[in-house]
Amino acid sequence: MDRILIVEDQPDIRKLIRMTLAFGYYEIYEAENGLEGWARAQGLRPDLILLDVMMPGELDGFQVCEKVKADPALGRSTAVVMLTARGQKTDLEHGAKSGADGYLTKPFSPLELVDKVEELLARRATRAA
Amino acid sequence: MRTLVSRLRAALTPRSLHAQITLLASAVIAASILAMMAIHVTDVAELRESYVEILLLIVTTSAALHFILRHALRPLREASRFARGLDADPGERFTTTGQSIEMKELGLALNELSERLALDRLALDVQAARTEGILDTAPDAILGIDADGRIVFTNDAVSRIFGHDPVAIRGRALTALVPGFDARRIRETLDGGILTGGSTRHAATVETTGLRNGGTGFAIEVVLGEIECAADLFCTCVIRDITERRQGEEWTRLANRALDCSGNGIVISDMRLPGEPVVYANPHFETITGYAPSEAIGRNLGFLQGSSAESPQTLSQRRRLGSAIRSGRSASVEILNYRKDGSPFWNELTIAPVKDASGAITHFVGVLTDITERIVTEQALAERGSRLDAIFSLSPDGFAVFDSRERLAYVNPAFLDMAGVSPEVFDRAPTLDEFDAALGERCDPAQPYESLADAQAREPAGGKRGGTPIHLKNPSRILERHVRRTREGGTTILYFRDVTRETEVDRMKSEFLSTAAHELRTPMASIFGFSELLLRRPYDEKTRRDLHETIHRQAGLLVNLLNELLDLSRIEARAGKDFRIRVQPLAPILRDTVAALLVPNDLRTVELSLPEAELLVRVDADKLRQAVTNLLSNAYKYSPRGGAIAIDTLPGEHDGRPAIGIRVTDRGMGMTPEQAGRAFERFYRADASGNIPGTGLGLCLVKEIVEIQGGRVDLQTQAGRGTQVTLWLPLPVHELAAA
Structure with missing residues (x-):
C-alpha cells in the first residue's frame, strides 16, 4: 500500500482529495500546514506528497518541497505533486526549481489527480524495481 | 571855285x-x-x-x-619830340632850364603828364601781374577764345588739367581741348546761355568731355563768358575737371538710393538748428511710422514718442539718448513709439553723430527698426519662460536641466524633494556625469543603477518607450528617469517621475490579481472537484447531500467575492450617484446586519448594544449594512483564536457637526502601526500569506461607502490586542432639532 500525504490548509480540498483517492489502495495521511506536513513527511516517509503551495504558517508548499527533495531519506523515494491556485508560469518554474515531480492547478479534475498519482507511483515502482 | x-x-x-x-x-x-x-x-x-x-x-x-x-621855335619842337617819347619812357623829365617862360610852362605841364603816366603805367603793371597771378593760381583752366574759336590766352592750370604747355597751346583751336567746341558751337552755346549782370553779354555753363594731352577723355564743366570790349577776345572759357565731383555725385546718388531702399527708417537731424529738427527721412520711415518724410522734416524726432513720452521706461531710454547726444556717442535704445494712426510700435533707435572737420557735431543719423514683432515674441517667450518656470517649480515631477556644456542649469524643488537632497548640494553646478554618479550612489545596491551612458548605449534614440527605473535607497523611492536632448542648443533635460506609489500599486494590483485568482480558484476547486465526483462515482444519499452542501457553500463564497469586487468598482465609478440615501432609524439596520451574518465554521455571536432612544441616520441602508458586514467579517477573520466581537454606538462629532459612531471591536490579532497606516489602501492586506481569505478590498469598500454618505472611518488597533473600527455618520439636521 502506497502512502500518500496530503498537505493542504483548506478542509474542503483535503476532503476532496481524500474522497478522490478513496477508491485506490492508498494509505492517506493529512496535514493542515507546511510545518506539520514536513514533520509528518519525515515520520511517515510517504511515497507521494500532494502539497498545496499557499498555506499559512512558516513554510509554504515550495519550501516543504525543497526540504523533502533535499532530505537524503526522502529525496529520491518521495514523489511530490504541487497543488496551486495560481497556475502562473512563475509558479510552475518555482515548482520545478523546488524539485516537484508534478503540478496540478486548482480547480483540478479528480480523475486527473488519480491519473497523476497513479502515473507517478508507477514510475517510482519501475525505478525501484 | x-x-x-x-x-x-x-x-x-x-x-x-x-x-x-x-x-x-x-x-x-x-x-x-x-x-x-x-x-x-x-x-x-x-x-x-x-x-x-x-x-x-x-x-x-x-x-x-x-x-x-x-x-x-626849336624848344617847341623838342617839347613835341619829348611828348612823343613819353609813351615809351613814362616818367622822363623835360628840361626847362634856359627856356622861355612859355616853354618852361609847357615843360612843367609835360613833366606833370609824364609823372602821372608813369604812375598809371605802374598801377597797370601791378594790376596785370595780379590778374595773371590770380589766373595762374586758379584751379580751373581759364582760356581766352577769339571769334574764330582759337585759344588766345591760357593760365597755368591748363597744364595741370589738360597736360598741355599753356603757352604752346595758344593759337590752337579750342577743339583741341574740348572736342566739338568750334566757333559755331561756342556761339550757339553762348546764345543759349544767360545774360549776365544786366548787360547784353551771354554766359553759359555746359558739362562735356575734355581731351587730355595723350587722348584720354575726362568729365569737365565749361563756363563760357562773352566779352564785348576786348578786340582779340571773343569769350573767356573756364574749364573745371569734374571727375571727382561726378564720382561724388554718383556716390551721393548711390547713397541716396541705398537710403531709399533701406528696410530701416533713416532720419538725419541737424544738431545746429534750434530744436534739432529732422532734415531728412527716407521712404521707409513712412512705412514704419506712417509719417511721410515731409511731415517729419522740421520736427524733433521725439514727436514719435507721443503719449508714452513721460512713462518711466521711455524716460529712462530718453535719458540714455540724451546723454549719448550730449557726449556725441552712438547709442541704441528700444523705445515705445506711436505711428501716425496712433498705434504703438517698438522702435529700436540707433543714433550716430556726424562731425565736421573740427570735430563739432553737425548732425545725428538715426536708424529706426520696427521691432514690435521681436518684442512681442520676446515678451511671449518671457511669458512662456515664466510659465515654464512656474510649471517646473509646481510640477510634482522632477526636472534637472543641463546646459550645452553639460553643467546643471536648473533643478526643480520636486526633484530635490524626491531625491531627498538640499538645494545647496547643487550650488556648485555639477556636470551631467557628476550628477549621474551622485544619483547612482544614492541607489539601492540591490537594484543596480543604469547610468546615463549605459541608457544611452542601450537606447540611442533617447528612449521613446518607458524611462529608466531608479531605485533610491534613502529615501526609499522608485523614480522613472527620462532623458531628452534638445536638437538646438544641446540642452539635456532629465525628467524624473516618482513612481514609488505607482509601482507599489502595480505590485499590489498584480498581487491582488493572483490573490483574487487564488481566492476564486479555491472555492472553484471544491465545486469543480465535488461535482465531478458526484457525476462519476456512486455515493449514498448522505454523502451526496454532504457534497452538495459543500458545493453550495463554496459557491456562496465565490458569489461574495465577486460581489465585493463589483461593488467596489461600481462605487468608484458612480461616486455614490446610485446611493438611495434617506433618513431612517439605525437600530434595525444593525440588527439585520448581525442577524444575516453567516460566518462559516464559527459559532461566535456578535454582542450588539444599542441605545434605548431611537437614533435616526441619513444613509443608504443596504450600503451601511454592507459596510458593517465587512467590519464584522474582518473582526471574525482576524481573530482566528476566538475572542469577543462587539458592536455599539457612541455620540461624537465629524467635521464640526454632531455625529453618531458605529463601533466594531474585536480582540483579535490587531495590526502594527505600519499595517494600520496602509489598511485603507486598495488591495493591501495585512496578511500577505493568504491564510486569511479576502480581497484587500473590504476596508476600502467601507471607507468609500461611509465617505460618500458624508462620514469618516476611524481605525484603532494594536498588534496582538485587537482592532476597533468606528464609522462616523453625521446626524441629520432635523434629528438635531428634535434633540
Whole structure:
C-alpha cells in the first residue's frame, strides 16, 4: 500500500482529495500546514506528497518541497505533486526549481489527480524495481 | 571855285609854324614897301629900278626872319619830340632850364603828364601781374577764345588739367581741348546761355568731355563768358575737371538710393538748428511710422514718442539718448513709439553723430527698426519662460536641466524633494556625469543603477518607450528617469517621475490579481472537484447531500467575492450617484446586519448594544449594512483564536457637526502601526500569506461607502490586542432639532 500525504490548509480540498483517492489502495495521511506536513513527511516517509503551495504558517508548499527533495531519506523515494491556485508560469518554474515531480492547478479534475498519482507511483515502482 | 581856293590855301599853308610866320611877315613887309612906294614914287622908271631893290630887301628880310624864327621855335619842337617819347619812357623829365617862360610852362605841364603816366603805367603793371597771378593760381583752366574759336590766352592750370604747355597751346583751336567746341558751337552755346549782370553779354555753363594731352577723355564743366570790349577776345572759357565731383555725385546718388531702399527708417537731424529738427527721412520711415518724410522734416524726432513720452521706461531710454547726444556717442535704445494712426510700435533707435572737420557735431543719423514683432515674441517667450518656470517649480515631477556644456542649469524643488537632497548640494553646478554618479550612489545596491551612458548605449534614440527605473535607497523611492536632448542648443533635460506609489500599486494590483485568482480558484476547486465526483462515482444519499452542501457553500463564497469586487468598482465609478440615501432609524439596520451574518465554521455571536432612544441616520441602508458586514467579517477573520466581537454606538462629532459612531471591536490579532497606516489602501492586506481569505478590498469598500454618505472611518488597533473600527455618520439636521 502506497502512502500518500496530503498537505493542504483548506478542509474542503483535503476532503476532496481524500474522497478522490478513496477508491485506490492508498494509505492517506493529512496535514493542515507546511510545518506539520514536513514533520509528518519525515515520520511517515510517504511515497507521494500532494502539497498545496499557499498555506499559512512558516513554510509554504515550495519550501516543504525543497526540504523533502533535499532530505537524503526522502529525496529520491518521495514523489511530490504541487497543488496551486495560481497556475502562473512563475509558479510552475518555482515548482520545478523546488524539485516537484508534478503540478496540478486548482480547480483540478479528480480523475486527473488519480491519473497523476497513479502515473507517478508507477514510475517510482519501475525505478525501484 | 571854293574847292580851288581851299586847295590853294592848303598848298600855300606851310606845315611848320616858323614857315607860316615867315611867309606872313614877308607878305606884311612887301605890302608896306609897296605902299611907301606908291606914296613917294611918281616916276615909273624910278619905280622900275626900285622894284629890284625892294625884291632884294624882301628876300633878305624873309631869310633873316626864317632863320630867327626857326631858332626861336626849336624848344617847341623838342617839347613835341619829348611828348612823343613819353609813351615809351613814362616818367622822363623835360628840361626847362634856359627856356622861355612859355616853354618852361609847357615843360612843367609835360613833366606833370609824364609823372602821372608813369604812375598809371605802374598801377597797370601791378594790376596785370595780379590778374595773371590770380589766373595762374586758379584751379580751373581759364582760356581766352577769339571769334574764330582759337585759344588766345591760357593760365597755368591748363597744364595741370589738360597736360598741355599753356603757352604752346595758344593759337590752337579750342577743339583741341574740348572736342566739338568750334566757333559755331561756342556761339550757339553762348546764345543759349544767360545774360549776365544786366548787360547784353551771354554766359553759359555746359558739362562735356575734355581731351587730355595723350587722348584720354575726362568729365569737365565749361563756363563760357562773352566779352564785348576786348578786340582779340571773343569769350573767356573756364574749364573745371569734374571727375571727382561726378564720382561724388554718383556716390551721393548711390547713397541716396541705398537710403531709399533701406528696410530701416533713416532720419538725419541737424544738431545746429534750434530744436534739432529732422532734415531728412527716407521712404521707409513712412512705412514704419506712417509719417511721410515731409511731415517729419522740421520736427524733433521725439514727436514719435507721443503719449508714452513721460512713462518711466521711455524716460529712462530718453535719458540714455540724451546723454549719448550730449557726449556725441552712438547709442541704441528700444523705445515705445506711436505711428501716425496712433498705434504703438517698438522702435529700436540707433543714433550716430556726424562731425565736421573740427570735430563739432553737425548732425545725428538715426536708424529706426520696427521691432514690435521681436518684442512681442520676446515678451511671449518671457511669458512662456515664466510659465515654464512656474510649471517646473509646481510640477510634482522632477526636472534637472543641463546646459550645452553639460553643467546643471536648473533643478526643480520636486526633484530635490524626491531625491531627498538640499538645494545647496547643487550650488556648485555639477556636470551631467557628476550628477549621474551622485544619483547612482544614492541607489539601492540591490537594484543596480543604469547610468546615463549605459541608457544611452542601450537606447540611442533617447528612449521613446518607458524611462529608466531608479531605485533610491534613502529615501526609499522608485523614480522613472527620462532623458531628452534638445536638437538646438544641446540642452539635456532629465525628467524624473516618482513612481514609488505607482509601482507599489502595480505590485499590489498584480498581487491582488493572483490573490483574487487564488481566492476564486479555491472555492472553484471544491465545486469543480465535488461535482465531478458526484457525476462519476456512486455515493449514498448522505454523502451526496454532504457534497452538495459543500458545493453550495463554496459557491456562496465565490458569489461574495465577486460581489465585493463589483461593488467596489461600481462605487468608484458612480461616486455614490446610485446611493438611495434617506433618513431612517439605525437600530434595525444593525440588527439585520448581525442577524444575516453567516460566518462559516464559527459559532461566535456578535454582542450588539444599542441605545434605548431611537437614533435616526441619513444613509443608504443596504450600503451601511454592507459596510458593517465587512467590519464584522474582518473582526471574525482576524481573530482566528476566538475572542469577543462587539458592536455599539457612541455620540461624537465629524467635521464640526454632531455625529453618531458605529463601533466594531474585536480582540483579535490587531495590526502594527505600519499595517494600520496602509489598511485603507486598495488591495493591501495585512496578511500577505493568504491564510486569511479576502480581497484587500473590504476596508476600502467601507471607507468609500461611509465617505460618500458624508462620514469618516476611524481605525484603532494594536498588534496582538485587537482592532476597533468606528464609522462616523453625521446626524441629520432635523434629528438635531428634535434633540
